[in-house]
Amino acid sequence: MQFKDIAGQRDVINRLTEIIDSGRVSHAQMVLGSTAEGALQLALAYLQYLGCTNRQHYEGGELRADSCGECPHCKKMAQLMHPDLHFVFPTAATSSVSGSFWSGDFMKEFREFLLERNARGTVEEWYSYLGIENKQGMIRESDAAHIVSDLGLKSYEGGWKMMVIWMAEKMNTAAANELLKTLEEPSPGTILMLVCESDERMLSTIRSRVQTIKVKSEGLKANGEADAAFAGLLVEWLRLLFKLKMKELAAQVDKMAALNREQQKQFLTYALGVMRDCFLHGAAGLPVEIGSGDQKFDTMFPTMVTMNNIELIEKALDEAIMAVERNANAKIALMQLSFNMSKALKKR
Numbered sequence: 001m002q003f004k005d006i007a008g009q010r011d012v013i014n015r016l017t018e019i020i021d022s023g024r025v026s027h028a029q030m031v032l033g034s035t036a037e038g039a040l041q042l043a044l045a046y047l048q049y050l051g052c053t054n055r056q057h058y059e060g061g062e063l064r065a066d067s068c069g070e071c072p073h074c075k076k077m078a079q080l081m082h083p084d085l086h087f088v089f090p091t092a093a094t095s096s097v098s099g100s101f102w103s104g105d106f107m108k109e110f111r112e113f114l115l116e117r118n119a120r121g122t123v124e125e126w127y128s129y130l131g132i133e134n135k136q137g138m139i140r141e142s143d144a145a146h147i148v149s150d151l152g153l154k155s156y157e158g159g160w161k162m163m164v165i166w167m168a169e170k171m172n173t174a175a176a177n178e179l180l181k182t183l184e185e186p187s188p189g190t191i192l193m194l195v196c197e198s199d200e201r202m203l204s205t206i207r208s209r210v211q212t213i214k215v216k217s218e219g220l221k222a223n224g225e226a227d228a229a230f231a232g233l234l235v236e237w238l239r240l241l242f243k244l245k246m247k248e249l250a251a252q253v254d255k256m257a258a259l260n261r262e263q264q265k266q267f268l269t270y271a272l273g274v275m276r277d278c279f280l281h282g283a284a285g286l287p288v289e290i291g292s293g294d295q296k297f298d299t300m301f302p303t304m305v306t307m308n309n310i311e312l313i314e315k316a317l318d319e320a321i322m323a324v325e326r327n328a329n330a331k332i333a334l335m336q337l338s339f340n341m342s343k344a345l346k347k348r
């Protein structure tokens with residue numbers, strides 16, 4: 001994960017790279033904020049930047065520095081395959097894993113989940129990915145024991161030993177007490193990265209021992225705001241559907257897939273509404289405004305949706321919404337949608 005691939009959060013990112021560049025790296029860092037808004041992405045990009053052997057610095061841009069994305073450290077981090085990168089996260093017993101278990105028993109699934117959702121999937125989405133949505137996931141003592149033992153090992157690559165604790169507030173008391181010992185006597189060359197949506201349930205003794213960075217909430221929750229944010233994304237996407245330049249379209253699909261499931265659903269529902277408006281306005285010979293404020297577009301799109309293709313367009317979007325609800329692979333579903341939409345738009 002590179003910082004440039006994270007939406008927004010430029011101030012937070014610049015603070016994180018500054019911490020590393022100035023050599024003030026804390027062995028226990030907490031990123032406090034919502035995963036859907038990039039908290040885990042920031043943690044991963046931070047660790048990638050930390051070990052990057054060719055850090056990039058930029059003059060005058062919004063982003064002042066980033067990892068190179070090319071060196072062996074960056075490549076292993078991007079695949080989440082770095083041997084010194086460890087994870088602990090909430091789990092519960094499943095049909096195939098029960099008895100005495102820890103996060104490591106679910107690592108394959110977790111890695112796939114992170115790569116597929118671009119590290120923006122929420123904890124609820126993680127539970128449904130594992131098929132444990134009806135259970136209370138937690139980080140337990142067995143996880144904490146592994147934190148201690150994994151960080152006690154010699155570094156494979158000679159650099160930092162990195163431990164990411166995702167949803168650290170899900171630690172039970174036993175795990176928290178065990179973690180506290182590690183925080184009090186950190187073994188050299190280790191970095192604990194706590195990613196946490198709310199620190200209220202966290203022991204104050206833990207809170208006082210970590211350096212905290214707060215993720216800005218840029219919230220897509222309110223409907224009006226969401227529409228404004230989606231308008232730009234939608235217009236860019238529609239333009240690319242007409243051009244059908246594969247490389248650009250794939251990049252746009254990546255952007256859409258980087259939204260969390262709920263936002264993807266909101267985005268597709270929003271798109272469906274706009275398409276219906278286009279159909280009605282087009283038939284009446286009126287323009288359609290997409291978005292509002294800074295993100296306002298007067299468009300030529302109304303005439304693109306007619307009696308000949310409105311049903312195909314609705315079908316394509318409905319199918320994509322269902323695929324998102326089924327937790328299908330977002331990139332594949334959105335690419336399929338792009339092809340179906342592009343075909344439909346040609347039939348106007």
Ligand SMILES: [Zn+2]
Nearest residue numbers: 052068071074
């Ligand atoms: Zn690098």
